Amino acid sequence: MALTDTLKLSCHKATALIERRELRPLGPAERLGLWMHLRICDHCRAFEKQSRVIETLLLRRSVVNVDSSALEARILTRIG
Amino acid sequence: MPNAPARTAPSATDRRKEFPDWVRAHTGDLLRYTLARVKGTEVAEDIVQVTFVSAWETLDRFAGDSSPRTWLFAILKHKLADHYRKSYREAKAVSGNALENDALEGGLFGVEGHWNAGHSPGQDANVFREDEPDERLDKALRLCLEALPGNLRTAVEMKYLLDHDSDAIQEALGITATNYWQQLHRAKLRLRECIKERVAGMR
Numbered sequence: 001m002a003l004t005d006t007l008k009l010s011c012h013k014a015t016a017l018i019e020r021r022e023l024r025p026l027g028p029a030e031r032l033g034l035w036m037h038l039r040i041c042d043h044c045r046a047f048e049k050q051s052r053v054i055e056t057l058l059l060r061r062s063v064v065n066v067d068s069s070a071l072e073a074r075i076l077t078r079i080g
Numbered sequence: 081m082p083n084a085p086a087r088t089a090p091s092a093t094d095r096r097k098e099f100p101d102w103v104r105a106h107t108g109d110l111l112r113y114t115l116a117r118v119k120g121t122e123v124a125e126d127i128v129q130v131t132f133v134s135a136w137e138t139l140d141r142f143a144g145d146s147s148p149r150t151w152l153f154a155i156l157k158h159k160l161a162d163h164y165r166k167s168y169r170e171a172k173a174v175s176g177n178a179l180e181n182d183a184l185e186g187g188l189f190g191v192e193g194h195w196n197a198g199h200s201p202g203q204d205a206n207v208f209r210e211d212e213p214d215e216r217l218d219k220a221l222r223l224c225l226e227a228l229p230g231n232l233r234t235a236v237e238m239k240y241l242l243d244h245d246s247d248a249i250q251e252a253l254g255i256t257a258t259n260y261w262q263q264l265h266r267a268k269l270r271l272r273e274c275i276k277e278r279v280a281g282m283r
Contacts, residue, residue: 010193012185019265023239023246046201050208050272057221058240061116068108071125075103078129079136 009037014044018051092140099139102148103132109149110156117160117237119226127163131156161241165252168234172254184270199273207279220278224271232270235263 009017014037017030026034038045090098110131114124135142135155142151188199195201208217225233238249250260 010189011195012189012193015269016261016265019268020261023244023261023264043195043200043202046205047272049210050201050204051268053208053210053217054221054268054271054275056210057217058236061218061221062112063115063222064112066108066112066115068111071111071128072103072107075107075129075132076100078133079099079103 009033011037011041011044011047014038014041015047015051018044018048022055090144095139095142098148099136102135102152106149106152107132110152113153114156114160116222118163123163127159128156131159134159157241161238161252164234164237164241168231168253171230184273185266188269188273201272204272204276207276216279216282217275220275220282221271223278224274227274228267228270232263232267235260236267236271239264 014034017026017034020026021034038048107128110128111124114127115121118124118127131152135152142148146154188196190196225236228236234253238252242248242252246257246260250257253260255263
């Protein structure tokens with residue numbers, strides 16, 4: 001990333017970097033660019049936090065009140 | 081002093097006798113986990129059944145160094161990843177590569193790539209509360225995942241099923257890293273926007 005790009009990171013790009021960081025460490029210029037952007041942009045700071053909340057929700061997903069007895073019986077027949 | 085009987089690991093035969101207990105003990109949890117991650121009860125039940133059948137057939141390979149539950153969940157995650165890989169490739173074959181352009185992104189960001197008024201996250205802090213569990217958020221997330229285009233849903237699910245292993249995910253889906261990151265980015269922007277609207281509607 002060129003220095004000028006680092007200095008004028010858009011919110012679109014910043015949110016993309018926040019997402020990518022979940023999978024792979026950013027390069028030094030990207031890290032610096034994002035850090036600078038987040039210092040001045042309240043909205044992307046809020047996005048970063050909200051993105052983390054969504055990640056937590058995604059991890060702990062489950063559903064309640066499921067009757068699995070019919071499925072159990074089917075599986076037991078299958079392997080019986 | 082008499083020798084204590086040597087403690088031997090349970091044989092595969094013992095495990096076959098125990099297996100029905102595993103089915104009774106874990107089907108519910110496996111099904112709840114799966115229902116939260118795929119569309120449709122029938123699809124979810126099939127995946128859980130395939131998981132147990134596969135476990136039964138490979139029981140000889142279960143080393144016993146993890147609990148049956150952990151082992152069953154590992155197989156389940158493989159089966160879920162298979163499910164998403166298959167549906168992703170089928171969808172791609174039908175629609176060509178229809179991943180380009182996203183009308184939503186145009187609405188979220190202006191020409192300079194900055195947040196448009198009305199979509200900026202700064203005003204939604206009260207929706208995404210970290211401190212307390214919020215059932216509305218869970219419900220909104222579920223509805224919003226189901227509303228995602230199939231390829232974006234797959235992108236999100238694969239991240240968790242393949243433990244954030246970018247290379248493995250790209251290989252499974254047959255796409256480039258850039259393409260995959262783009263899909264995750266789009267999915268997250270859509271999810272945030274959708275959850276915010278859903279939660280507002282629940283008040």
